[in-house]
Amino acid sequence: MRRETIHAWLMLLPALVVLATFMHVPAVETIIASFWSTARGARPSHFVGLKNYERMIADPVFWQAMRNNLVYALVTVPLSMGLALVMALLVQGRVAGRAFLRMAFFTPTVLPLIAVANIWIFFYTPGFGLIDQIRGLFGLHAQNLLGTGSTALYAVAAVAVWKEAGFFMIFYLAALQTIPPTLIEAARLEGASRWQIFRRITLPMIMPTTLFISVNAVIDAVRLVDHIFQMTQGGPDNATNILFFYIYRVGFQFWDTAYAATLTVVMIVILSLLALGQVVLIDRRVHYK
Amino acid sequence: MTLFRLTTTLGATAVAALLAAPAMAVDLQFFFPVAVGGGAAQTIQDLTTEYMKAHPGVDIKPVYTGDYTSTIAKALTAAKGGNPPQLAVIGAAELYDLIDEDMVVPFDDYVSADKKQSWLGGFYPAFMANSQVDGKTYGIPFQRSTPVMYWNKDAFKKAGLDPDHAPASWDELVADAQKLTVRDAGGKVTQWGVRIPTAGFPYWLFQGLAIPNGATLGAPDGKSVAFDSPAAIEAAQFMADLTTKYKVMEPGTLDWGATPKAFFEGNAAIIWTTTGNLTNITKNAPFPFGVGFLPAKKTFGAPTGGGNWYLFKQSTDEQKKAAVDFVQWMTAPEQAAKWTMATGYVAPRPDDWETPALKDYVTKVPGALVARDQLKYAGPELTVYQNVAVTQYLNDALEAIMSGQKDVATALKDAQAKATAALASYQ
Incomplete structure (x- = not known):
């Protein structure tokens, strides 16, 4: 028994x-750093308690970045997922030029975001x-959009949708292939309409994939900022400044590492x-075989 | 036994030789950014190799570190990790932040008395304005630039203007730009009179309006700013008026990178951009163009920009001496001429322009002289403590003005308040 335990730990160790x-270590260090001041040259870092958090709550740019991020997520998540599903439904059946269409839809995904x-x-x-x-x-x-x-903000969100939809389409395409054709045939025999088949069979059957994609889409709504560097640098006047971009700016341009750590803690909490x-929420409505 | 002794002796000699070698040669490393296209990185490599051939005792490794932002990021990270380069080319405007981080030392202590005069004293004062603190030189001008005005001579002819006369004052700029702004029957603009890029980092070209209007944005000691002085507000109002009142510039903030393209496409007849674009525009403009000073208000004027050599604190005295010697060589007229011709940066010393190479160059690219002559009127770009953050507050304000989100005075007062708070601990 003991030997097995050691064995198990050894296997897990790498x-x-x-x-x-x-x-884990960087995450904990980030949390600790958020309670200290930023060290600058001759002035070492010292414990400041909740000062960084007080500053954050009083920082209008932080709140603007949060609002922007919410709008950015509300636009990109449903649009990219909806578009992905429509594209997947379009290219799963027998359509002329199916391979070409699939490739065309998938191309934006292969391009680096900076090129996009x-x-x-x-x-x-x-x-x-x-x-x-x-x-x-x-x-x-x-x-001048x-x-x-x-x-x-909508202009940069559109780029994210364009970039992401093709990637999510691949997952939907795979999910659609796994629906047993017998179910659909049975439904047709019962006289179900195409909408009813989609609503009662397709949608529930691809629910696990929807969950997976939605988690990814939400994470990407926080994480995908490369194009903002290229297109607007957060401007004009912070109109496209979203949380992750703001963290980068504070941490690596202003070199205010303590405040950047504080902002990062907020991001970790939100994402978790x-x-x-x-x-928890979608699990109840997900159909697992 | 003898064999064994022989081997040990040989081994010991070899070890001694190995240990001795680094003591004789000085190892140096420097970080440099590339902010313009062309052969900048290759030229740096070639010049370094040339120097090492002439100075066998010194081994120098140039490290390309991306753009200006990532170069200072890498230098700071390396210094905090205890392993900084001996030299780096970093934005001149980062002067006070590098001092604040206690990362750099002045060059003066490693330069002989006569060299202090001939070398440190030989750069254009406009470039030295944000390279020296309390009489000590922390930055040696290297890849320095300044904005100039480019105009489309064909468009001038079509508008009935003298193609060889650039607008020399703000009033002339407005008058010419109004004639140059072309609208079709439906009122749609097919050609804008002027384009001053204002997206991303509008503070730089804004200083091309503020300096001629007599506004000094940053105090020389780097501890305070004056964003909301009447002269600064007037300059910002003029920039906004170009779009809203005179309607000669595209509304909204305008992208920096697309500006030369807008010029080539005939979308804008006059553009303001860096001299660093001279080579690009010379190659790609499908029409004859002119290069001129930014127009004058009270005087002519423009900000300087670009990067300086900095000497890092954490290195041996021997390394520092070798590093300073290398920088002296790199900024000597022969090398400066090569560097200017390869990149389009403004050669930073009057004696650089006396070299046969540059004299020949300016007959082929006369635009290069405009940047040099404008230096007489140039002022330093905004250079204060907490520079990136303070500059960002000004950028936000100018973008808010140009995209119509705030009025001029409110935006600049907000920026002033934020900057004052950021600089409070330096008073």
Whole structure:
């Protein structure tokens, strides 16, 4: 028994060491760092208690980043998942040029986000960008989507949707293949409409995949910021500043590492709560075989 | 037995030789960013190799560290980990933050008295303005730039303007830009008069308006800012008026990277951008273009920008001496001329421009002279403690103004309040 226990721990050890070194220890250190001040040259770091958190609550940019992030998630998560499902339904059946369509839908996923951002900067460029050239055909005025406070966030969110939908489509496609055809045939014999089949069979059967994708989509809504660096640098006036981007800016541009740690703690808490909530909530409605 | 003794003796000699070798040669490492296209990284490598050939006792390793932001990030991380480079090329505006982090030392202590005059005293004062503190030189100007105005001569002709006369004042800029802004029958603008990129880091070109209007944004000691002075507000109001009142500039914030493209495509007839774009525009503009000073208000004026050499604290005296010698060589006229021709950066010393190489270069690229001559009127770019954060507050304010989210005075007053709070601990 004892020997088996030791054996088990030894087997777990490599994974534990890796997880602890790269996940748990830094997470704990981050929490500790959030209670200390930032060391600068001759002035060493000292314990400040909750001061960093007080500063955060009084920081309008933090709240703006939180609001932006909420809008960003509310746009990207449902849109990219919905689009992924529609695309998967489109290319699962026998359609002309199925392979081509699948490839076309999947291409954005293969491109690095920085390259995607460069393509979209051209789309959005006012005056001679693709979107304005098309608008010009209809005699519409040029518009500066990335350079206007009210539209910039939606413009960068659209890029994330475009990038993500193809990736999620692959999971939906795989899930759709696993639905037993007998179920659908049986439903057809009973005279079920296409909508009823989708609503009563397809949707419940792909629920585990939906859960998986939604967890990923929410995490990505917090994590996908590369294109913001390229397209707007959080501007104009923080209109596209979301939490993760703000953490980077505070930590690696302002070099205020203590405050960055404080912001990171908030992000860890939010992500943990979201993941937990999703698993608990949707688990009840998920159909497992 | 003899054989054994022989081996040990040989072994000992070998070990002694190995130990002795590093003591003779000095190892140096420097970090450098590349912010412009072209052969910048290769030129740095070539110059370093050339120096090592002439100085066999020194072994220098150039390390390319990405853009300016990641270069200072890497240098700071390395210094905090106890293993910094001996030298690095970092933004001139980071001066006070590097001092604040206690990472750098002045060059003066490692330069002989006569060199202090001939070398440290030989750079353009505009570049030294944010390279020296209390008479000590912390930064040696290297890849320095300044913004200039480019104009499309064909568009000027079409608008009935003299293609060889650039707008020299704010009033002329507005008058010319109004003639250059072309609208079609439906009122849609097909060509804008002027484009001043204002997305990302508008503070730099904003200083191209603030300095001519007599506004000094950062105090010389780096401890306070004056973002909401009447002169600064007037300069920002003028920038906003270009889009809202005169309607000669595209509304909203304008991307920096797409600016040369907008010029090539005929979307904007006049653009403001860095001299670093001179090579790019010379190669790609499908029409004749002119290069000129930023227009004057009270005087001409422009900010300086770009990177300086910094000497790091955590190294031996021997390394520091070797490092300073290397920087002297890199900034000597011969090398500076090569560097300027390869990159488009402004050669930072008057005697650089006396070299045959640069004299020949300016006959082919006369635009390069404009940047040099504008230096007479140039002021330092915003350089204060907590520089990135303070600059960001100004960027936010200017973006809010240009994207119509706040009025000029409110935005600049907000930025002033935030910057004052960030600088409070330095008073």
